[in-house]
Amino acid sequence: MTYDVLIVGAGPAGMSAAVQLSRDGLAVAVVDEQPAPGGQIWRGVERNMSGPVSRALGADYRKGLALVEAFRASKAEYMPETQVWQIEEGWSVFLTSGGRARRVSARIVLLATGAQERPVPFPGWTLPGVMTVGAAQILLKSGGMLPEGRVWIAGAGPLPLLYATQALDLGGRLAGYLDTAGRPGLAVLQKLPGAWRDLAGLAKGAGWLRALRRKVDIVRDVKDLRAEGEGRLEHIEWSRHGKRQRVEADVLLVHEGVVPRIHETLALGCAHDWRAGQGYFAPRLGRWGEASRSGLFVAGDAGGIGGWSAAMVSGEIAALGIAARLGKGGDVEERRRQARLDDRRARALALRPLLDALYPPLRERLPDETIVCRCEEVTAGTIRAVTRTSVPDPNAVKAATRCGMGPCQGRQCGYTVQALLAEVHGVPVGSVAFFNIRPPLKPITLAEIASLEDMETAG
Amino acid sequence: MNADVLVIGGGLHGLSAALQSARRGASVTLVERHFLGRHASGATAAGVRALGRHPAELPLSLEAAGDWHRMSELVGDDCGFVACGQLQVAEDEAAFSAVKARVERLQAKGFTHERIVGPDELRTLVPDLSAHCLGGAWAIADGSADPHRTIRAFRDAALAAGVRVTEECKVIALTRRSDFWRAETSQGSIEAKVVVNAGGAWAADVAALAGDPLHHAIRTSMMVVTERTVARIGPVVSSLGRKLSFKQTAQGTLLIGGGSQGRLAADRQSATVDVVALASSVKAAVRLFPTVGGLRIVRTWAGMEAMTEDHLPVIGFSRRVEGLVHAFGFSGHGFQLVPSVGRVLADLICEGRTKHDLTAFDTNRVAAERAAA
Amino acid sequence: MFRSVLEGSAAAPDMMVVVNGVETPAWNGETVASVLLRVPNAGRISPVSGKPRLPYCQMGVCFDCLAVVDGIASTQGCLVPVKPGMRIDIQRGPREIAR
Structure with a gap:
């Protein structure tokens, strides 16, 4: 089967693009890992339109239903619970679902794979009981799950505030909230004028904070977080103004922002730029969201973090660019103006500079005993030792330590290895590359790959 | 003069030649374009295999087999070698x-x-x-080893033997003066009496710089x-x-x-x-x-590595250029040969000859026409 | 470690699944990884250090939710919705080859 466009990801960006491209008469397929459309932001939205969980998740969450319904009604072919494990130029996209591999062809590929939470290594972060705030929110959306016992949140950014508010609304309890962001510097003020373009967004954040202050102890300026316990989380410890504090804990939820999913674009050898203010790599994209490989487009957070409403707009922009490339869509420049896409995107991104200034990427020195690679359990100390006698290339560290060789393929350790290399060699973080990413993007089985040969001979 | 020997290529064969030459008193500089073991040496399955070898390779392979069973004597580590058969x-x-x-x-x-x-x-x-x-x-008596551990062991042994190793160093030009080479690299110039071409998949590029054009395919x-x-x-x-x-x-x-x-x-x-x-x-x-x-x-x-038409490596002096030794073209089965080929190269570098018969590995097999000046 | 807000309500669970041989309630929309967080000691055992792990990211990137689901080992639990009668077994250390 050959599609005009294969879209990877059924979140805000992927669904927007799919709806529009289908309207323009193109044959579209949308592949998504999840069982239902919505992405992580609107996960389970079709199920969660009533009841206590729905109320707690709030109006922004319920807004997702309109797009999900438009997507369901579109002609786009939807492939849920399907993973992309290899993309080859031309374009061949290798999929797996239900334990079976297959290959589809497309004239254009649009990656709308979204974001992942920035991995936050600290001593004890692999203990059962420690997980991310984003993970806890996903559990809330998918099974109405709330953490039990002495629950602590540690981190920075809007998501922990939002999640804490939602959890408290549902009768959840928090033992405390550890703010790792530190006090904002003067730089924040320079970002304020732009941020006023999104007054509603500003007010929302302030509201979460006020609600939270009434119910939970907020500890500011938290540093050197540590989790301890025998076989599971029992205590957490941190420093504040030079003093160590230690409390009992059953659950610790951490969050230090989100970063684009770049394994797909890295594997394809696309050009990426280091965004120092945000502390991540993002694929270099043209005006219509096209990456440095012709025919490969990126929309939404996968191209740089912007949030759901910016993602929707970038999906529409990419859809126009793709339609034009395939000789459809009419005067796309005019449509771009008519729909005021650039202005809408600017508004959607108005709060970003303020958020970036408020919550810069954490740069604490990792204690040597910290596990950096969750899969192969390689510590910061081991990586530092190897790095002292090697070039500042993460692939050399990988070869020497097995860091990044496990099933997550560096998704949890890539940026930490980069930071450690920069630290040891005394070079800017952005001058150090990410791991080379090799197929498969997801761990398919030997039998699945073996079956490809029969598929080819069968034609 | 900076060194007796300049080894170009920081794969295992380059490292082994550098190590064994240095042990015999030569001053050795090794340059590597990326990082040590970046290509074939790091991408190998690291099989230690005499089984099924081409008869021409057997003497070197059987000598290497003995080395693998005593690898600690050579590099102070067993390189993860297991005689699993x-x-x-x-x-x-x-x-x-x-x-x-x-x-x-x-x-x-x-x-x-x-x-x-x-x-x-x-x-x-x-x-x-x-x-x-x-x-x-x-x-x-065959087995397998850990390729990355092998690279580290050979690197550490080479450094301990006094080899100067420079990574992220690309050779840009090679010029033969009266009785020495001058190499221009991305990290300055180096002079050496002998150049060893252990350039792996890029051996033909190195040979071309040295004025000894030859051809090989690249295995991937x-x-x-x-x-x-x-x-x-x-x-x-x-x-x-x-x-x-x-x-x-x-x-x-x-x-x-x-x-x-x-x-x-x-x-x-x-x-x-x-x-x-x-x-x-x-x-x-x-x-x-x-x-x-x-x-x-x-x-x-x-992985990437040089492959010859007959799948046998090129080991020995250039037939056209003085002071140039080739060691490449292992065609996908060079890992086991690392200790013995390094010894042969050290023979050639330090003594000008070796007891091994290198006829099957002669450079003439891969010689290309020189471009008109 | 977690409970479902639906758990306390009078309504019966949507389904039962079998976690390490024990019948366990589950709700539509949740995943294998979500169920693992309600059952004591249901995490996997790291094949490297032998230490216990529980699902961490819930979005397919950390691989700490690997479990044996209906006999298929190394399944990413956070990507698999529960189904009635599903068998979920924890994965202790390196998996068996034939499973």
């Missing part, structure tokens, strides 16, 4: 006849490193092997590694006539290779995995070991 399986009568004929020829010449095993012994050696396998050749052999599993498979297993080599590593992962080729980029600077081509190796593995089909693939890759 290597087994070449025959999946049908034709293959079994061919295996038997080869082993008989070897034994007639007095070589005893391979012997024939029948179906029962096959099952004892590797219980998970599919029932259709008829027998095979068994080399009990692909490998598959799975998730960790409980230890079950001892020997390294291959199958005659199939692109397959199969082993379980010390970490418990399965490593599947055997020569399926990836895609070489047009500029010959990189190679990518071709998953459909890889499927044939994986299918061959699943046919031999039906129980492994459910294992998850964690990573695949394509």
Whole structure:
């Protein structure tokens, strides 16, 4: 089967693009890992339109239903619970679902794979009981799950505030909230004028904070977080103004922002730029969201973090660019103006500079005993030792330590290895590359790959 | 004069030559364009195999086999070498006849490193092997090593022996003066009496810089590694006539290779995995070991290395340029030869000759016409 | 470690699944990884250090939710919705080859 466009990801960006491209008469397929459309932001939205969980998740969450319904009604072919494990130029996209591999062809590929939470290594972060705030929110959306016992949140950014508010609304309890962001510097003020373009967004954040202050102890300026316990989380410890504090804990939820999913674009050898203010790599994209490989487009957070409403707009922009490339869509420049896409995107991104200034990427020195690679359990100390006698290339560290060789393929350790290399060699973080990413993007089985040969001979 | 010897290429053969030359008193500089072991040496399955070797390679291979069993003496570490044996399986009568004929020829010449095993012994050696396998050749002294540990051990030994190693250093020009070389590199110039071309997939580029144009193909052999599993498979297993080599590593992962080729980029600077081509190796593995089909693939890759037409390496002095020694073209089976080839190169560098017969590895086999001046 | 807000309500669970041989309630929309967080000691055992792990990211990137689901080992639990009668077994250390 050959599609005009294969879209990877059924979140805000992927669904927007799919709806529009289908309207323009193109044959579209949308592949998504999840069982239902919505992405992580609107996960389970079709199920969660009533009841206590729905109320707690709030109006922004319920807004997702309109797009999900438009997507369901579109002609786009939807492939849920399907993973992309290899993309080859031309374009061949290798999929797996239900334990079976297959290959589809497309004239254009649009990656709308979204974001992942920035991995936050600290001593004890692999203990059962420690997980991310984003993970806890996903559990809330998918099974109405709330953490039990002495629950602590540690981190920075809007998501922990939002999640804490939602959890408290549902009768959840928090033992405390550890703010790792530190006090904002003067730089924040320079970002304020732009941020006023999104007054509603500003007010929302302030509201979460006020609600939270009434119910939970907020500890500011938290540093050197540590989790301890025998076989599971029992205590957490941190420093504040030079003093160590230690409390009992059953659950610790951490969050230090989100970063684009770049394994797909890295594997394809696309050009990426280091965004120092945000502390991540993002694929270099043209005006219509096209990456440095012709025919490969990126929309939404996968191209740089912007949030759901910016993602929707970038999906529409990419859809126009793709339609034009395939000789459809009419005067796309005019449509771009008519729909005021650039202005809408600017508004959607108005709060970003303020958020970036408020919550810069954490740069604490990792204690040597910290596990950096969750899969192969390689510590910061081991990586530092190897790095002292090697070039500042993460692939050399990988070869020497097995860091990044496990099933997550560096998704949890890539940026930490980069930071450690920069630290040891005394070079800017952005001058150090990410791991080379090799197929498969997801761990398919030997039998699945073996079956490809029969598929080819069968034609 | 900066050094007696400039080794170009920080793969295992370059490191071994540098180490063994330095041990004999030469001052050695080694330059590597990326980082040590970046290409073939880091991408190898690290099989330590005399089994099935071309007769011309056997003397070097058997000498190396002895070195591997005493690797700590050479580099202060066993390099993760395990003498788990290597087994070449025959999946049908034709293959079994061919295996038997080869082993008989070897034994007639007095070589005893391979012997024939029948179906029962096959099952004892590797219980998970599919029932259709008829027998095979068994080399009990063969085994496998850990490639990254081997690179580190050779690097550390080379550094301890006084070799100066410079990574991220690309050679831009080579000029022969009266009796020495001047190399311009991305990190300054180096002068040396002898240059060793251990450039791997880029050996022809190095040779061209030195005024000794030659040609070779580039192999882009692909490998598959799975998730960790409980230890079950001892020997390294291959199958005659199939692109397959199969082993379980010390970490418990399965490593599947055997020569399926990836895609070489047009500029010959990189190679990518071709998953459909890889499927044939994986299918061959699943046919031999039906129980492994459910294992998850964690990573695949394509290594790059020089390949000659007859699949034999080029080892020896340039026939056209003075002070140039070639060591490349191992065509996908050079890992085991690292200790012995390094010794031969040190012979050539330090004494100008070696007791080994290098006729089969002569550079004339790969010589290209020099471009008109 | 977690409970479902639906758990306390009078309504019966949407389904039962079998976690390490024990019947366990589950709700539509949740995943294998989500169920693992309600059952004591249901995490996997790291094949490297032998230490216990529980699902961490819930979005397919950390691989700490690997479990044996209906006999299929190394399944990413956070990507698999529960189904009635599903068998979920924890994965202790390196998996068996034939599973």
